[in-house]
Amino acid sequence: MSGLVIRGGRVVDPESGIDAEADVAVLDGKIVAVGTGLGAAELVIDATGLVVAPGFIDLHAHGQSIPADRMQAFDGVTTTLDLEAGVMPVASWYRRQAEQGRILNYGASTNWAFARIGAMVGINEESSLEAFGRATRDPRWMNNIASATEQAGIVARIAQGLNEGGIGIGILNAYAPGAGVQELTAVCQLAAAEGVPTFTHIAYMSRIDPKSAVEAYIRLIGYAGATGAHMHICHFNSSSKTDVERCAELVMKAQAQGLPITVEAYPYGTGSTVLAAAFFSDPEFEARNGTGYDSVQRVADGRRFRDRQELLAAQAEEPSTLVLWHVLDTENNERHRHMLDLSVLYPGGAIASDAMPWSLSDATTYTGDAWPLPEDATSHPRSAGTFTRFLRQWVRERQAVSLIEGIRKCTLIPAEILAASTPAMRAKGRLQPGADADVVVFDFETLTDRAEFSAMNRPAEGVKHLLVSGQAVISNGIMDVTARPGQPVRRPIAVEA
Numbered sequence: 001m002s003g004l005v006i007r008g009g010r011v012v013d014p015e016s017g018i019d020a021e022a023d024v025a026v027l028d029g030k031i032v033a034v035g036t037g038l039g040a041a042e043l044v045i046d047a048t049g050l051v052v053a054p055g056f057i058d059l060h061a062h063g064q065s066i067p068a069d070r071m072q073a074f075d076g077v078t079t080t081l082d083l084e085a086g087v088m089p090v091a092s093w094y095r096r097q098a099e100q101g102r103i104l105n106y107g108a109s110t111n112w113a114f115a116r117i118g119a120m121v122g123i124n125e126e127s128s129l130e131a132f133g134r135a136t137r138d139p140r141w142m143n144n145i146a147s148a149t150e151q152a153g154i155v156a157r158i159a160q161g162l163n164e165g166g167i168g169i170g171i172l173n174a175y176a177p178g179a180g181v182q183e184l185t186a187v188c189q190l191a192a193a194e195g196v197p198t199f200t201h202i203a204y205m206s207r208i209d210p211k212s213a214v215e216a217y218i219r220l221i222g223y224a225g226a227t228g229a230h231m232h233i234c235h236f237n238s239s240s241k242t243d244v245e246r247c248a249e250l251v252m253k254a255q256a257q258g259l260p261i262t263v264e265a266y267p268y269g270t271g272s273t274v275l276a277a278a279f280f281s282d283p284e285f286e287a288r289n290g291t292g293y294d295s296v297q298r299v300a301d302g303r304r305f306r307d308r309q310e311l312l313a314a315q316a317e318e319p320s321t322l323v324l325w326h327v328l329d330t331e332n333n334e335r336h337r338h339m340l341d342l343s344v345l346y347p348g349g350a351i352a353s354d355a356m357p358w359s360l361s362d363a364t365t366y367t368g369d370a371w372p373l374p375e376d377a378t379s380h381p382r383s384a385g386t387f388t389r390f391l392r393q394w395v396r397e398r399q400a401v402s403l404i405e406g407i408r409k410c411t412l413i414p415a416e417i418l419a420a421s422t423p424a425m426r427a428k429g430r431l432q433p434g435a436d437a438d439v440v441v442f443d444f445e446t447l448t449d450r451a452e453f454s455a456m457n458r459p460a461e462g463v464k465h466l467l468v469s470g471q472a473v474i475s476n477g478i479m480d481v482t483a484r485p486g487q488p489v490r491r492p493i494a495v496e497a
Contacts, residue, residue: 003027004470005038009047009441013054013431014408024052026437029470034432045465045475047441053407054431055438055466056387057414059199059264060084060234060352063383065367067358069103069486070479071384074459075353075449076410078438078468079105079428079489083199084234084354086111086170088118088127090161094488102486103473105428105438109170109199110161112154112187116141116176119153129274129357129365133320136276143178143278151183155190165490167422168196168232173203177211177278181219188229196421196491197230197262198223205279206288207243217247221254221261230260232417235354237343238271241327242290244339248346255348262417264352265343267390269328269336270453272299272356272380276319280311289327297324299356299378300363321363322356324380324453344390345400350414353386355379358457371481373457381456385449388460392448403444424489437470 004026011022011034018034025033025041055078061068064082072080086109087093097106114127120141125131135141146154158169169191173179191198202216209215216239224231233239233251240247255261275298279285285308286292293311294304299322305311314321328336344351358366361376368374381389387410395406415429427436440463447462466474471485 003032003041004043004045005041006045006047006052006439006441006465009050009052011052011431012404012407014404014412015430016432017404018431019404024431024439026439026467026470029437031431031435031437032433045441047465049443050441050464051403051444052431052439052441054411054429054435055079055440055468056410057081057429058353058355058386059232059350059414059417061355063355063357063379064097064106064108065357066100066103066369067366067373067377068355068383070371071358071373071457071459072353072355073103073466073473073479074461074463075385075387076440076442076463076466077104077387078440078466079107080355081106081167081489082108082170083168083232084170084201085113085127085172086161086166086199088114088157088161089164090166091164092126094165094490098488101484103483104468104486105489106486107167107489109168110158110166111170112158113141113172113175115154115157115161116146116179118157119150120144120146129320133274133276133318136319142176145178145180146183151186154183155186158187159190162194162196162491163493165493167418167489167491169198171198171200173216174201174205175278177203179203184223185227188223188227188231191229192227197232197417199232199234201234202239205239205241207241207290208288213240213243213247214250217250221250221259224254224259224261228260230262233261233263235271235352236263236265236346236349237269237340238327238354240343242336242339244342248342262348262350263346264350264414265346266352266354266382266386267340267344267393268382269326269330269340270380271325271327272354272382273323273325274319275315275321275323280315283308291325291327295326297326299324299380300359300361318363322359322379341400344394348413349409350417351387351390351409352414353382355383355386358383371479372459377457379456381449381451381453384451384456384458385460388447388462389449391444396444396447422489422491437467439465439467441465
């Protein structure tokens with residue numbers, strides 16, 4: 001046999017159930033055989049003592065750049081998708097990624113928030129962190145109910161994005177909490193008609209009524225039931241915060257009734273967002289969230305805000321600045337650890353990072369080619385170590401789930417969430433003949449995340465080899481900085497713009 005053979009590793013494939021020593025043969029970007037005695041090959045990777053698994057699929061990654069890809073590669077990720085926010089315009093975004101080249105497979109949904117920005121305030125910039133920050137200076141798109149004309153414009157912009165190959169609809173409802181139920185119903189009806197999921201950051205995250213997380217989940221469940229749309233819940237942990245037990249009960253009951261609802265979570269108690277987020281402006285922020293203003297920390301310099309006045313002043317001056325929001329104290333609070341467990345271990349739930357872009361000490365977004373990343377590059381530890389952290393802590397150390405189930409949450413489950421709407425995903429998240437040769441080979445005993453809040457740009461350790469479309473990105477723990485094998489993941493294109 002020619003091509004490449006990964007020989008003698010512990011092959012773990014959640015779909016077929018295999019968890020045994022075997023060889024994996026790769027040819028022309030595809031897996032062609034899994035078994036023993038596969039014969040000679042042009043290139044052999046010795047995987048003795050290592051785990052061979054499908055490459056991890058991240059449904060929720062905002063970085064979408066070369067530096068972000070490199071950090072996620074060491075986290076075992078082979079496909080990185082921005083689905084919660086998405087992009088707009090979709091066609092030009094995909095075109096730009098192809099022109100510059102990407103290390104990992106990439107894709108995005110169509111961005112509801114930027115559809116609102118365009119239809120309601122007439123700003124039609126390409127979506128970006130900076131453009132988002134600028135748009136918050138005109139808060140009508142965040143706070144106002146859309147008129148009938150504006151609603152039609154919003155739906156038309158989203159439909160165009162889907163026609164251009166967008167993987168569903170990203171609904172940043174928490175950033176535009178003024179959006180009305182009629183508008184969101186129309187958006188979900190469009191999703192159902194097109195057969196695509198919605199990826200929702202729920203409207204409210206407070207632990208108390210009105211506008212509680214429970215209210216937001218009841219709405220989301222209602223949208224699923226009333227329209228038939230597949231409603232995917234983004235970062236179940238940070239959306240539910242300290243009310244996750246009640247929220248999980250609601251979602252589980254809805255799923256038991258057959259409603260098309262899926263969830264994801266990341267294994268950290270600290271969230272990340274932009275300073276412009278509407279929920280930081282709430283006069284009752286402390287009471288409604290159970291955290292003080294010092295729980296909000298600027299990424300660029302590590303400063304925690306003293307009070308509401310300081311936060312609002314910074315919000316007005318630098319709306320697109322990245323901040324951390326320390327919600328759960330998982331280091332010292334056992335109940336908070338239990339809450340995070342409920343999210344991360346939710347049955348059938350995916351692991352997804354919510355990885356943020358990398359920024360420098362002057363708060364500018366870093367998209368350069370330096371490797372390792374610049375010393376002052378910051379983001380969030382989840383941008384470097386989500387999947388390795390989950391496998392280390394919940395699978396190896398705590399044995400909360402088996403290795404095959406842990407890998408399922410990182411591979412097959414996210415692939416299946418997209419399989420019905422996006423044919424390309426049916427060949428990912430699997431390690432069997434016919435699947436794409438997106439493969440991670442790691443040392444289970446040493447696999448670990450290294451990024452911390454005091455040193456966010458430390459790559460994870462333990463990934464020895466990473467193949468994307470059959471091409472080596474990492475070999476013997478060393479990255480090929482010239483590799484650009486990433487392929488677009490998008491729906492069939494109806495209209496190319």
